[in-house]
Amino acid sequence: MSKIKVGIIGCGSIATHRHIPEYVINENAEIIAVCDIVEDRAKERAEQYGTKFYKNYEELLADDEIEAVSVCTPNYLHAPISVAALNAGKHVLCEKPMATSEEEAKAMIEAAQRNGKKLMIAHNxxxxxxxxxxxxxxxxxxxxxxxxxxxxxxxxxxxxxxxxxxxxxxxxxxxxxxxxxxxxxxxxxxxxxxxxxxxxxxxxxxxxxxxxxxxxxxxxxxxxxxxxxxxxxxxxxxxxxxxxxxxxxxxxxxxxxxxxxxxxxxxxxxxxxxxxxxxxxxxxxxxxEDGGQNNTHVIENFINSIVENSEVPINGEEGMKxxxxxxxxxxxxxxxxxxxxxx
The missing domain is CATH 3.30.360.10 (Dihydrodipicolinate Reductase; domain 2)
Structure with a gap:
């Protein structure tokens, strides 16, 4: 079975210590691109893991090879990037809090439903x-x-x-x-x-x-x-x-x-x-305090839901509540x- 091709949007601490390492150990996933507005940060992760890198998320979302993304950005970008990713036909794992308002959360849920894609919120x-x-x-x-x-x-x-x-x-x-x-x-x-x-x-x-x-x-x-x-x-x-x-x-x-x-x-x-x-x-x-080394099982559950085409354990409705x-x-x-x- 081919691996799920993943893009990481935002290369700060939560991506570095949680998302990226957990995708790396997942046998059903492969990170093929990373993105950060701080270009040096994106380059560093790309070199470390042998991936492509982008400076803006629109370029990453235009990459047809990518099937799923992790949104690891500042909170105010969670909703707009998640909606854009879902509209681009990608499954989305979004960090918490999922949005800055109920209206934004609803827009994310609707985008997932409209495009038939998974939306999971990373409540570990x-x-x-x-x-x-x-x-x-x-x-x-x-x-x-x-x-x-x-x-x-x-x-x-x-x-x-x-x-x-x-x-x-x-x-x-x-x-x-x-x-x-x-x-x-x-x-x-x-x-x-x-x-x-x-x-x-x-x-x-x-x-x-x-x-x-x-x-x-x-x-x-x-x-x-x-x-x-x-x-x-x-x-x-x-x-x-x-x-x-x-x-x-x-x-x-x-x-x-x-x-x-x-x-x-x-x-x-x-x-x-x-x-x-x-x-x-x-x-x-x-x-x-432990440097984020323990497996949170978030990525494991997200990837499994894509592979098995099953409901994600924490969907947009749960995140919104x-x-x-x-x-x-x-x-x-x-x-x-x-x-x-x-x-």
């Missing part, structure tokens, strides 16, 4: 082993009725991770549109929707800049979320956790408490009401009111 937390196991425990009824949750995602900021350091687009509102809440919070809104298998319908939030005063986007967000069945909990997203990363989630149920990525040695700890404690070693969650939660959080912070998430 759904594929983390502890998260997959926790969902199974919840679905099995082992945990009982879910009462509440607490989730957090924070680190010292994208200047430690981004290819442009402290000059990164992450800090510019016109390119990023949103800060920590969009960079990290959207991961957790998607994870909660996945774990609980429910949509979030109400949000009350404080979204502000408290640590990095030179930026034009938020660096801290704290939200209260409520699901359609009435489960309530909190979400924190931050670029000010200066000593180490926090990527933990705790689910409080009728029969047990699930502690995900909350222990240095065990990726999932289940504390049952009867006193029994079960500890699972399921491998470490992907972290910026998670995006709507962070949009509601922004609105709540602005209005000082509880905002409904219109599904």
């Amino acid at each position: 937390q759904r594929f983390v082993s502890s998260h997959v196991k926790a969902r199974k425990l919840i679905e099995s009824g082992d945990v009982g009725k879910i009462y509440s949750f607490r989730t957090a995602f924070g680190h010292g900021g994208p200047e430690r991770w981004s290819a442009d350091g402290s000059n990164s687009w992450f800090f510019e509102k016109d390119e990023a549109f949103i800060g920590a809440m969009g960079d990290l919070g959207v991961h957790k809104t998607d994870l909660l929707r996945y774990l609980l298998n429910e949509d979030i319908v109400e949000v009350a939030a404080f979204v502000d800049t408290v640590a990095k005063k030179e930026t034009t986007v938020d660096d801290n967000a704290v939200c209260i979320l409520k699901t359609e069945s009435g489960i309530m909990g909190t979400l924190a997203a931050s670029w000010s956790y200066v000593s180490s990363e926090d990527n933990s989630t705790i689910i409080y149920g009728e029969n047990a408490i699930l502690r995900l990525e909350d222990h240095p040695d065990y990726s999932l700890v289940v504390q049952y009401k009867n006193g029994e404690v079960v500890k699972y070693e399921l491998g470490k969650i992907q972290s910026n 998670s995006l709507k939660v962070i949009l509601a959080a922004l609105e709540s912070s602005k209005t000082g009111k509880v905002e409904k998430v219109h599904l």
Whole structure:
């Protein structure tokens, strides 16, 4: 079987540490072109992996050999590039958050449907082993009725991770549109929707800049979320956790408490009401601190869906539902009111 020919649009850190290495190890994929407006960056990746390079994405999309693309650009370009790629007949894997507005997200979904192509959003937390196991425990009824949750995602900021350091687009509102809440919070809104298998319908939030005063986007967000069945909990997203990363989630149920990525040695700890404690070693969650070396399984799932012509695990509709939660959080912070998430 011939390999799926792939183009990478944007050669920054997420492409360098996640997308490109995972395509390289995938036996059904072959990167044949890379693109970045910073020509030296595109050239460097092209030389490293033996591919063609382009300076603008329109040229890459005009390459008929390319069947699928990863969109690894600043947030404000996610929608326009994804729509252009879908219209050019390419399957699209787009980084999160998928867009900067509901209207943009809808345009992406419609373009995928119109052109009969796959659109997947790269919410990698759904594929983390502890998260997959926790969902199974919840679905099995082992945990009982879910009462509440607490989730957090924070680190010292994208200047430690981004290819442009402290000059990164992450800090510019016109390119990023949103800060920590969009960079990290959207991961957790998607994870909660996945774990609980429910949509979030109400949000009350404080979204502000408290640590990095030179930026034009938020660096801290704290939200209260409520699901359609009435489960309530909190979400924190931050670029000010200066000593180490926090990527933990705790689910409080009728029969047990699930502690995900909350222990240095065990990726999932289940504390049952009867006193029994079960500890699972399921491998470490992907972290910026490890240089992004762990396989996120995002590319694997994307390529498999193309090869098998099956539904992608996180389609545009799913991406839009998670995006709507962070949009509601922004609105709540602005209005000082509880905002409904219109599904």
